[in-house]
Amino acid sequence: MARYTDAVCRLCRREGMKLFLKGAKCFSDKCPIEKRNFAPGQHGKDRKAKIVGYGLQLREKQKAKRIYFTQEGQFRNYFEKAARTRGVTGEMLLQQLERRLDNVVYRLGFGVSRRQARQLVRHGHVAVNGRKVNIPSFQVSVGDEIVIRERSRQLQVLELAKEFSSHQNAPTWLEIDRENSKGRVLALPKREDIQLPVNEQLIVELYSK
Numbered sequence: 001m002a003r004y005t006d007a008v009c010r011l012c013r014r015e016g017m018k019l020f021l022k023g024a025k026c027f028s029d030k031c032p033i034e035k036r037n038f039a040p041g042q043h044g045k046d047r048k049a050k051i052v053g054y055g056l057q058l059r060e061k062q063k064a065k066r067i068y069f070t071q072e073g074q075f076r077n078y079f080e081k082a083a084r085t086r087g088v089t090g091e092m093l094l095q096q097l098e099r100r101l102d103n104v105v106y107r108l109g110f111g112v113s114r115r116q117a118r119q120l121v122r123h124g125h126v127a128v129n130g131r132k133v134n135i136p137s138f139q140v141s142v143g144d145e146i147v148i149r150e151r152s153r154q155l156q157v158l159e160l161a162k163e164f165s166s167h168q169n170a171p172t173w174l175e176i177d178r179e180n181s182k183g184r185v186l187a188l189p190k191r192e193d194i195q196l197p198v199n200e201q202l203i204v205e206l207y208s209k
Helices: 009-015 023-027 054-068 072-084 089-098 101-107 114-122 156-165 200-207
Strands: 126-128 145-148 174-177 182-185
Touching (some): 054 072, 072 089, 089 101
């Protein structure tokens, strides 16, 4: 599947806010938003147009896509499935995105960013219920146990991630055992559990046209 390989800090600058795509760098003075808080490109400083209507809806969709590192086709599939699911469509959409294995690995503190967590999954360092899973979009369920495989626990990136995440609050829908590099899904995430700068209702309005 295609994936974004360009500089991720450009994505934050395009949205005009921190999307926390680079882990520790986003909390330091090196974050480009601190010095160049304008859109990337030759004419970035001159783009001052007011965004309304469709533009607002598009920006919200792009933010969600970029936070979770999904492509357009995949994101639309998430929306269509959410629309068929009983409940509030916007909340069901975010719930599916939160249940992605790469996101859960990030939420458990095994990666400093979703991009790093995605790489851990792709390289076969993660097991779900005792079986290796290398598909970042794998949907976890209540009761699933997510573990860093035994042979992978000495990776330096994991040690750095543990130190980074030790100062952050754990999501209430996940149980974390940092000492043994494992976690468990206690419940499905609710909207109040998903602390993201995204207005999902605008995404629903965009796709419902």
